[in-house]
Amino acid sequence: MKVKAGRWVLCGYCVYLLVPLYWLLSMAFTANADIVGEFSVFPRDATSANFAEIFSNPVWYQAFGNSLSYVVINTLISLAVAVPAAYVFSRYRFLGDRQLFFWLLTNRMAPPAVFLLPFFQLYSAIGLFDTPLAVALAHCLFTVPLSVWILEGFFSGVPTELDEMASIDGHSFLYFFFRVFLPVNRGALGVTLFFCFMFSWVELLLARTLTGASAKPIVVVMTRTVSASGMDWGVLAAAGVLTVLPGILVVWFVRKDLVKGFALGRVS
């Protein structure tokens, strides 16, 4: 049985990924004092105290909830806006379409720091400061362009014959869109959904600027894991482990779509 060179690269890369992840896991199960104290490959006195701290302390689990809410809202809004926009960009040519498209992308190119102050003022002014909605909307600034970008790429690859066939068959546009077009593009939608979720979940600056005490997200809490003796590495590591879980769920949810890519030419 031939083993492709690609498999070796994959294996090596997986090992490369796993080692620091193991280290993270190991730190999560080690008391802070032990982490800083002495080196050992395996946690010497494995403890679940770090996790206990997170599960018992409302600051932590509320923060999780806050993050989840704005990420979910953001993903929904982004997709709702980006899918039609991408469809238009891929199917229609209008005056200035390329410029508009590139301009959309530039929104993602600016360092977020540039928007901190204006956003702060804007969302305070409309009374949305310190709410998940504010962060969700603010994140749209970069998740929407990215989504449109990825989706347009995939949508353009789907032949327009598909659209024509549907209209010839007498189906309304809405029927075509939701029953034919979107299912065909499941791969693209899956990928986009994941990236929206991911970039929104890890974003720190805007999330920190636009929230105060009540909507504090997990990313912010994690920058403040300082105890009396300095940085609490153990709790931070445990939080790090837990923080990955929602994302894993998302990947698992779209895993089939990622593999599907999209079907081209399966006419029979």
Next chain:
Amino acid sequence: MPVVLIVAFSAVIPLMTVVNYSVQDILDFNSRFYVGLDWYRETLNDPRFLEAFLRQLGFSFTVLLIEVPLGIAVARGIPKTGRFTSPILILLAIPLLIPWNVVATIWQMFARPDIGLLGVAVNAMGISYNYTAEPMHAWLTLVAMDVWHWTSLVALLAFAGLSAIPNPFYQAAELDGASKWQVFRYVELPRLRGVLVIAILLRLMDSFMIYTEPFVLTGGGPGNTTTFLSQYLTTMAVGQFDLGPAAAFSVIYFLFILLFCWLFYTSVMVRRDES
């Protein structure tokens, strides 16, 4: 009819951003512009700015050069069917989902020569490795961390692109007697073009703006050997309160990214429109 709907949707984003930019304009751009062209001149002539800029270029290109081919290679190795596919995709996604300061924290501990797995292991092999003391080690560690963190982005995008290639293309190539390299070059690469543009631009932009990870890991040191653009800007604006130069800096920063991306984008899109 749908066009109207869609244009309406698309108008939301411009509206949002226009609001933001205009607010921004009012606040510091306009006033700075007329009063402080000097700020731009000063920034562009600042030797430390130029140094940071060059370092940034070096870092971005190194990282891109590793992550793109590696990501593609990894994607090609992922089995499209079978029970390993999902776990592998999940594993690949994990580094992307960790908040960036935590990533840096992991590597900070991981690479410490006294209590970190990597640090201890490398030193045990006889190399006196210390990323806080040696610039070269700091660079290597930063690059290794970035590769660890972001290659999956390229890999996942490439994988989605590869999965979209129908089997007959591979079958035909097999019957044509194509070598593995030819399959990559003539079947896969042409179809990955769109996906790769996205991946490369994203990595280019993000690596150029990188702040949290190097800041947490090395703090810009030793000395300022790993101080990249973002950190320099932040120090200027927040640390030293040089808001004038900082504003100019921001604009230059943004314009540069814009330029780079525009060049890359149009060159690729022009080719796409030709074909």
Next chain:
Amino acid sequence: MAQISLDNLSFRYPGATADTLSGLNLEVAHAEAHALLGASGAGKTTLLNLLSGLLVPTGGALRMNGRDVSALPGRARDVAQVFQFPVLYESLSVADNLAFPLKTRGVSRAEIAERTAYICEELQITALREKKPHALSLFEKQLVAVGKALVRPDVSLVLLDEPLTAVEPKIKWRLRQTLRKVQADLQVTMIYVTHDQTEALTFADKVSVLTTGGILQTGTPEEVYAAPSHEFVGHFVGSPGMNFLPSKVVGVSQGERVGFRAEWASLSQQSALSDGAVQGLVTRIRIQGTRAGLPYGLVTVATEHGELSVRGELSLGGEKELVVGDSVAIHVHKYVAFEAQHKVGEGELV
């Protein structure tokens, strides 16, 4: 060019409970145009994949020119394939696409130029040489795909997997014609897989009718049409398929049932002396043309044994024009007799 033999060929997908193909025997002669006709799910794709080397048989052997190639990978078999949609290298020009299978085998540049020019001539695509696939119509792209399959002079076998599927209905016939012409000119062994019996009958020298697991009949289009060895063949081939009646009804002693083609029967007015004729009511008339000035077409008649189709003049006794609702008698003139679905004989009636 090759002679292909399927020798008791079987295939079962891993984890399946039954063979997809079992005990297939088939001979395809050198330079023969052979059609594999079958409904969806009959195993046509599996058979194609066995021939191209994508799958390895689980039983029996596949031979090309006498050599057992069952386990040989695709690239070693000198086989080419045309797919349902045009499969080309998008970044290469037409000329480079055609040259590709030759280049990978180390053919000299001069020979490549000569051969690709010849193929372009044959398929009349010389004008497209420098273009890239995205600039071509679907039909043109498929032509290039056919050219690419034929470009190697030593290609043993060309497989075609429903190649007309993606092409517009209006120009399917052009592609069909081109395939026929090219096959004859180049004397290439072609195996053409389809579920469309018109395509099969018009394209091929020999037709094999495939059903789940096995080949029911192999023969010339005429044989398969007029002398089906199995009721399914009679039903599947021809437009419309064969009519079936219990033998006794038409006064035939052979077999349980007889099958007859629409044009093997005629209609007359119902009368008491319709002995050995089947009575029925006309439910549909489809005019297909005129013959000797009289309208001619397909008549559907509802009888107590089901719906039957008769092709002929649309009049009764050459005088009264046939109309929906008329009571008619069907006289069968020629038939094939079947017992337990297998052909046991044939004959003619007055």
